[in-house]
Amino acid sequence: MNIVGIISEYNPFHNGHLHQITEIKKLFKNNIKVICLLSSDFVQRGEPALLDKYARAQMAISNGADMVLEYPTLFCCASAESYADNAVYILNNIGIIDYISYGFKSSDNDNVKKISSLLAYESNEYKEILKAELSKGLSFPKARQHALIKLLNKSDTDIYKLSETLKSSNDILAIEYEKALIRQKSDILTVPIERTGSDYNDPYMKENFSSATAIRKYLLSEKVINNKDLADNLPPSTLKILEDYSEVKHFGSMYLFENLIFYSVISKSNDELKKYPLVNEGIENLLKNNVFSCSSVNDFINTCVNKRYPATRIQRLLIHILLGMNKGITYKYKRPGYIRVLACRNKSLLSLISSKSSLPVITSLKKSYDDFDSDLKTLIEFENKACDIYNIVCLKDKSQYLNEFSVKPMFD
Amino acid sequence: MNIVGIISEYNPFHNGHLHQITEIKKLFKNNIKVICLLSSDFVQRGEPALLDKYARAQMAISNGADMVLEYPTLFCCASAESYADNAVYILNNIGIIDYISYGFKSSDNDNVKKISSLLAYESNEYKEILKAELSKGLSFPKARQHALIKLLNKSDTDIYKLSETLKSSNDILAIEYEKALIRQKSDILTVPIERTGSDYNDPYMKENFSSATAIRKYLLSEKVINNKDLADNLPPSTLKILEDYSEVKHFGSMYLFENLIFYSVISKSNDELKKYPLVNEGIENLLKNNVFSCSSVNDFINTCVNKRYPATRIQRLLIHILLGMNKGITYKYKRPGYIRVLACRNKSLLSLISSKSSLPVITSLKKSYDDFDSDLKTLIEFENKACDIYNIVCLKDKSQYLNEFSVKPMFD
Numbered sequence: 001m002n003i004v005g006i007i008s009e010y011n012p013f014h015n016g017h018l019h020q021i022t023e024i025k026k027l028f029k030n031n032i033k034v035i036c037l038l039s040s041d042f043v044q045r046g047e048p049a050l051l052d053k054y055a056r057a058q059m060a061i062s063n064g065a066d067m068v069l070e071y072p073t074l075f076c077c078a079s080a081e082s083y084a085d086n087a088v089y090i091l092n093n094i095g096i097i098d099y100i101s102y103g104f105k106s107s108d109n110d111n112v113k114k115i116s117s118l119l120a121y122e123s124n125e126y127k128e129i130l131k132a133e134l135s136k137g138l139s140f141p142k143a144r145q146h147a148l149i150k151l152l153n154k155s156d157t158d159i160y161k162l163s164e165t166l167k168s169s170n171d172i173l174a175i176e177y178e179k180a181l182i183r184q185k186s187d188i189l190t191v192p193i194e195r196t197g198s199d200y201n202d203p204y205m206k207e208n209f210s211s212a213t214a215i216r217k218y219l220l221s222e223k224v225i226n227n228k229d230l231a232d233n234l235p236p237s238t239l240k241i242l243e244d245y246s247e248v249k250h251f252g253s254m255y256l257f258e259n260l261i262f263y264s265v266i267s268k269s270n271d272e273l274k275k276y277p278l279v280n281e282g283i284e285n286l287l288k289n290n291v292f293s294c295s296s297v298n299d300f301i302n303t304c305v306n307k308r309y310p311a312t313r314i315q316r317l318l319i320h321i322l323l324g325m326n327k328g329i330t331y332k333y334k335r336p337g338y339i340r341v342l343a344c345r346n347k348s349l350l351s352l353i354s355s356k357s358s359l360p361v362i363t364s365l366k367k368s369y370d371d372f373d374s375d376l377k378t379l380i381e382f383e384n385k386a387c388d389i390y391n392i393v394c395l396k397d398k399s400q401y402l403n404e405f406s407v408k409p410m411f412d
Numbered sequence: 413m414n415i416v417g418i419i420s421e422y423n424p425f426h427n428g429h430l431h432q433i434t435e436i437k438k439l440f441k442n443n444i445k446v447i448c449l450l451s452s453d454f455v456q457r458g459e460p461a462l463l464d465k466y467a468r469a470q471m472a473i474s475n476g477a478d479m480v481l482e483y484p485t486l487f488c489c490a491s492a493e494s495y496a497d498n499a500v501y502i503l504n505n506i507g508i509i510d511y512i513s514y515g516f517k518s519s520d521n522d523n524v525k526k527i528s529s530l531l532a533y534e535s536n537e538y539k540e541i542l543k544a545e546l547s548k549g550l551s552f553p554k555a556r557q558h559a560l561i562k563l564l565n566k567s568d569t570d571i572y573k574l575s576e577t578l579k580s581s582n583d584i585l586a587i588e589y590e591k592a593l594i595r596q597k598s599d600i601l602t603v604p605i606e607r608t609g610s611d612y613n614d615p616y617m618k619e620n621f622s623s624a625t626a627i628r629k630y631l632l633s634e635k636v637i638n639n640k641d642l643a644d645n646l647p648p649s650t651l652k653i654l655e656d657y658s659e660v661k662h663f664g665s666m667y668l669f670e671n672l673i674f675y676s677v678i679s680k681s682n683d684e685l686k687k688y689p690l691v692n693e694g695i696e697n698l699l700k701n702n703v704f705s706c707s708s709v710n711d712f713i714n715t716c717v718n719k720r721y722p723a724t725r726i727q728r729l730l731i732h733i734l735l736g737m738n739k740g741i742t743y744k745y746k747r748p749g750y751i752r753v754l755a756c757r758n759k760s761l762l763s764l765i766s767s768k769s770s771l772p773v774i775t776s777l778k779k780s781y782d783d784f785d786s787d788l789k790t791l792i793e794f795e796n797k798a799c800d801i802y803n804i805v806c807l808k809d810k811s812q813y814l815n816e817f818s819v820k821p822m823f824d
Contacts, residue, residue, distance in 0.1 A: 259804070267676075
């Protein structure tokens with residue numbers, strides 16, 4: 001029996017995600033269990049998830065996952081590098097993962113391996129080229145892209161394919177997963193599955209394999225779930241969950257959190273803003289000046305963008321401010337301290353993970369919280385606060401709120 | 413030439429307010445100037461004003477006021493006692509006020525005088541009775557009411573009338589004004605004007621003299637301005653201002669600020685909540701527990717109410733938390749440090765106040781800010797922040813935002 005881990009957001013779960021799980025099962029002739037590590041209510045790029053973590057966990061279980069673990073907000077709402085690094089750390093430390101499967105887009109997965117081993121232990125030559133590129137005022141991802149092309153240009157690498165790899169959001173994550181596995185000296189092997197259809201940032205709806213970005217955009221603007229466009233792109237179980245969910249909660253979006261985001265910037269002094277991880281080089285002045293001249297939160301983000309600060313960085317920084325994710329907590333807690341099971345349909349898998357994991361495994365949050373030391377308590381309190389903020393805004397009837405301690409994982 | 417001060421909210425300016433100004437002018441045979449001290453964007457009872465301070469200042473000027481001064485949020489959003497005390501302090505210190513006019517409701521204004529002189533210098537007997545009443549678990553206003561009735565019962569006071577006086581919101585403020593004048597040893601005399609129509613908390617619309625509470629309720633639910641009910645209760649200029657204003661901003665209400673209020677409680681730890689002035693005796697636990705079981709902010713306030721914490725106190729406390737009005741700033745700044753002119757239609761009055769006031773008079777906020785010391789700068793920064801929070805939520809198009817420094821007072 002093999003166990004495959006998937007690092008996921010399922011925001012929402014679509015045909016592309018189903019394709020990945022189906023392909024893995026085919027590859028291992030069904031002799032496999034799938035464990036998904038799922039981002040919590042605020043996701044990597046720094047925005048509220050479309051649906052809460054429980055609804056997305058249910059989507060995964062309905063489509064072939066055997067277990068879903070929570071990737072806490074404090075760690076998943078971070079740069080691609082840090083996101084991948086801590087995700088690999090968790091999958092490494094639960095002690096039962098044989099493979100990590102990721103989607104990739106470029107026609108040549110060799111590039112992913114080549115780049116990741118180069119980045120895992122940065123050579124002096126690479127560091128120097130990178131430094132020179134950064135000094136031109138480029139953003140870190142851009143500078144890294146240029147440095148890698150310059151470096152690999154000397155080898156027999158196909159530079160066109162290399163550029164494509166470095167431009168694809170999926171492949172950037174793939175590189176980060178491979179890199180993290182090398183750095184953490186992990187025994188876990190990887191199972192790259194080629195993506196069908198759109199890259200995950202593609203904003204346009206396609207016939208069958210639209211990106212999650214396109215599907216979110218569609219859902220947030222159309223607000224109709226029962227239609228052909230969505231039915232062609234989402235498994236039936238996802239559609240059903242979306243329908244039920246939309247009775248109870250608004251879909252999460254930056255727009256829905258707009259006033260809160262503006263408020264959380266306005267209500268803080270420049271000195272208070274500087275307590276947040278990505279706020280430096282005078283970006284706090286930019287935030288305070290621009291917050292008042294913008295008609296929307298997207299407008300706000302765009303006016304703050306410059307070469308050094310791409311939109312995703314600004315957006316993530318705003319979510320950090322919203323959630324109180326300041327330097328105090330992020331610098332103190334570099335690694336996740338526990339694993340919480342959000343859903344599981346296999347009791348033996350639950351016993352296995354509980355016996356093998358080097359991190360404490362949570363099935364009853366309240367019970368674990370009471371047993372934990374103050375550091376782990378702090379981590380749980382932060383996660384609960386983030387989810388509370390998410391829920392109080394998304395709930396259509398606030399009195400329907402459920403305390404995180406009261407939500408039980410789904411055990412089929 | 414006499415100068416009369418009116419401590420006001422004009423939330424919004426209605427026929428009752430016009431009646432007061434008209435009566436004063438009659439009384440002084442028009443040989444008079446009227447200066448209104450107007451609450452800023454968050455008012456005494458702890459809620460966002462229906463319209464911003466500039467629109468309400470314009471209403472006052474359109475209806476006979478000669479000058480409108482700002483009563484800063486930090487001081488006006490406070491208990492009736494503190495509200496009256498600092499308002500009298502300002503009017504006392506601008507050095508040109510001969511009279512303060514207030515509305516009263518009870519048929520016997522003598523009671524107001526009698527009670528206020530009793531409260532200005534509390535006798536030991538009074539203190540003991542009050543203490544006994546408080547120990548029964550009564551709220552402060554209730555305990556005070558009981559103590560005063562017990563004390564004055566011994567004299568020849570008409571106890572029925574006394575109870576009526578102590579029950580009327582208007583008369584409670586009247587008592588506080590008189591008390592503050594005594595305590596501050598002020599030479600200012602008072603001009604009580606009997607209120608026509610409703611007491612100011614009366615929630616129902618009347619034919620001509622509805623309360624501001626009833627008018628706000630009507631405007632917030634009906635959202636139609638051009639109708640007979642309102643036309644019967646508001647001067648035509650108020651109607652016009654309401655119409656123009658509603659094109660640009662939403663009317664302020666607790667409902668409009670609901671998510672922000674919930675967020676500002678949820679995002680703070682119990683220890684952070686305890687940094688706020690009225691948060692003690694475990695009320696922080698009550699807030700944190702109840703915020704999650706309520707369908708609305710009004711529901712939230714009501715679930716937190718107990719004998720010791722009436723709704724107004726809870727509501728004010730929530731606004732303090734929303735605005736970051738913590739013990740740090742409220743304990744440090746006990747008195748307003750400047751006077752800002754919001755509107756004026758009389759240049760000689762402006763010269764007079766500038767020459768006589770013992771507090772610096774602001775006509776250009778930016779200029780004064782640059783000249784001020786760090787304490788006064790802090791006060792202005794706090795006021796600006798409160799208005800920014802108000803405006804960013806109320807503005808229909810956030811890009812229409814105007815920095816407080818850019819808003820010029822209206823000089824006709």
